[in-house]
Amino acid sequence: MDGDPELEEFATRMFDLARAGDTEALRSYVEAGVPANLTNGKGDTLLMLAAYYGHAETVRMLVTRGADPNRVNDRGQTPLAGAVFKKESAVVRALMEAGADPDAGQPSARDTALMFANDEFIQWFSQSDS
Numbered sequence: 001m002d003g004d005p006e007l008e009e010f011a012t013r014m015f016d017l018a019r020a021g022d023t024e025a026l027r028s029y030v031e032a033g034v035p036a037n038l039t040n041g042k043g044d045t046l047l048m049l050a051a052y053y054g055h056a057e058t059v060r061m062l063v064t065r066g067a068d069p070n071r072v073n074d075r076g077q078t079p080l081a082g083a084v085f086k087k088e089s090a091v092v093r094a095l096m097e098a099g100a101d102p103d104a105g106q107p108s109a110r111d112t113a114l115m116f117a118n119d120e121f122i123q124w125f126s127q128s129d130s
Contacts, residue, residue: 014038018046021055036067043074051079055091069100078105084112084121092121
């Protein structure tokens with residue numbers, strides 16, 4: 001991407017759509033060939049941004065089109081840990097349904113839930129262990 005301002009601008013637009021939760025616009029780009037695991041310079045994927053900003057519908061769309069729910073960014077964080085940190089229950093549920101591992105990453109989603117004493121998420125993760 002370095003050196004191609006048009007490509008950088010296009011990628012920035014994709015990440016903005018994920019942050020904004022513009023599911024339908026992002027869906028059309030992914031269906032047209034934008035990688036579901038498109039990653040920015042910090043290692044954040046479209047899924048990470050959609051999860052962190054609380055867009056469960058966008059999260060579901062991305063995972064059904066191949067986005068990896070366990071992919072870590074450059075800081076070792078997963079989309080699930082980001083959603084736990086932001087207390088986004090619908091996103092946590094969507095990621096769990098997509099097979100996100102509560103023990104992946106540093107800190108993991110489970111560690112994050114414990115750190116913030118979020119009993120609801122701790123219980124959900126315990127149920128996924130069985």
